[in-house]
Amino acid sequence: MEFSSEANQRIARLAAHLQPQMEESSILRRADCRAKGGSPGFKVAILGAAGGIGQPLAMLMKMNPLVSVLHLYDVVNSPGVTADLSHMDTGAVVRGFLGQPQLESALTGMDLVIIPAGVPRKPGMTRDDLFNINAGIVKTLCEGVAKCCPNAIVNLISNPVNSTVPIAAEVFKKAGTYDPKRLLGVTTLDVVRANTFVAEVLGLDPREVNVPVVGGHSGVTILPLLSQVKPPSSFTPEETEYLTNRIQNGGTEVVEAKAGAGSATLSMAYAAVKFADACLRGLRGDAGVVECAFVASEVTELPFFATKVRLGRTGAEEVYQLGPLNEYERYIFLSEI
Ligand SMILES: NC(=O)C1=CN([C@@H]2O[C@H](COP(=O)(O)OP(=O)(O)OC[C@H]3O[C@@H](n4cnc5c(N)ncnc54)[C@H](O)[C@@H]3O)[C@@H](O)[C@H]2O)C=CC1
Numbered sequence: 001m002e003f004s005s006e007a008n009q010r011i012a013r014l015a016a017h018l019q020p021q022m023e024e025s026s027i028l029r030r031a032d033c034r035a036k037g038g039s040p041g042f043k044v045a046i047l048g049a050a051g052g053i054g055q056p057l058a059m060l061m062k063m064n065p066l067v068s069v070l071h072l073y074d075v076v077n078s079p080g081v082t083a084d085l086s087h088m089d090t091g092a093v094v095r096g097f098l099g100q101p102q103l104e105s106a107l108t109g110m111d112l113v114i115i116p117a118g119v120p121r122k123p124g125m126t127r128d129d130l131f132n133i134n135a136g137i138v139k140t141l142c143e144g145v146a147k148c149c150p151n152a153i154v155n156l157i158s159n160p161v162n163s164t165v166p167i168a169a170e171v172f173k174k175a176g177t178y179d180p181k182r183l184l185g186v187t188t189l190d191v192v193r194a195n196t197f198v199a200e201v202l203g204l205d206p207r208e209v210n211v212p213v214v215g216g217h218s219g220v221t222i223l224p225l226l227s228q229v230k231p232p233s234s235f236t237p238e239e240t241e242y243l244t245n246r247i248q249n250g251g252t253e254v255v256e257a258k259a260g261a262g263s264a265t266l267s268m269a270y271a272a273v274k275f276a277d278a279c280l281r282g283l284r285g286d287a288g289v290v291e292c293a294f295v296a297s298e299v300t301e302l303p304f305f306a307t308k309v310r311l312g313r314t315g316a317e318e319v320y321q322l323g324p325l326n327e328y329e330r331y332i333f334l335s336e337i
């Protein structure tokens, strides 16, 4: 059946009128359900939500039962991504925000802010080549966080993570809202890669393997601690060399395979969700939530360093020491990091 254009306009007006009311009442209904079930729903914003990482990340967060409200912010295409995801019959309510004037609305009231906004590498570039553009983007977005949700946990993905995290810290210090426990650089992809490559060498299921990866998120600063792999395993010098190089260069492997079409997006979205879910479980008060992250640290002389951290109600509540390193790891740690 065809509607007249007048009828179409009437339907559009009715929808515009009803949708916000339906949305608000559905949020309240879901919040009520969660309160009855004793499970809190968290409000999560993704900044850069229409990008290569942002879109699959938004989809996976829409599927996360700990999320009650999902705000998707970008400078392009966020309305389309939002409309698309809003049809998924999962619990989280999705709202879209487009461009700088809507940044504050996107951030107000958020518990967790995930930031994959920024440009990715092309073949031949290092992550540091992204600094000039991404530093400015991260600065603006973190100013918004400081103003609108100063108590939110921030998961920073934009590269170079080794530099964007210190920049975010300076923005928060300037605004008087800095809490080192709440600012976390996301290095989970290094751990995800390490688990996968180590499992291949050991002939195990990657889900059974856990490799701590410490240091930073760039080339030789990425240090997988193969001596601390779980389950306990030993490696020949050749295997150690192969695994360390492959884990350190995992990002470049994807950049080269994509041949100019960007860097890791799908595995990164998976890793970001793994990390965000751990942050939400920590916020909920679950015990023993431990992940590697790039945080303010006193473990070495460097002001920021990736190690295992325990995630709790206030963010990274405990930063773990490196633990015993073998000779190879000590050499890389002393010469490269
Ligand atoms: N921490 C990690 O392990 C990893 C980090 N990355 C980094 O993540 C970043 C994003 O990568 P992709 O999603 O592949 O890039 P992309 O170019 O596909 O998406 C980036 C998105 O950010 C948006 N954006 C740009 N300026 C913005 C602003 N001021 N406010 C809000 N949104 C803005 C763009 O419109 C775009 O939708 C890159 O810097 C990349 O190097 C990528 C993989 C792993």
Ligand SMILES: O=C([O-])CC(=O)C(=O)O
Residues within 6 Å of the ligand: 120, 121, 127, 159, 189, 250, 251, 252, 254, 255, 263, 264
């Ligand atoms: O290599 C890149 O540019 C993206 C990234 O950080 C990664 O995949 O680890």
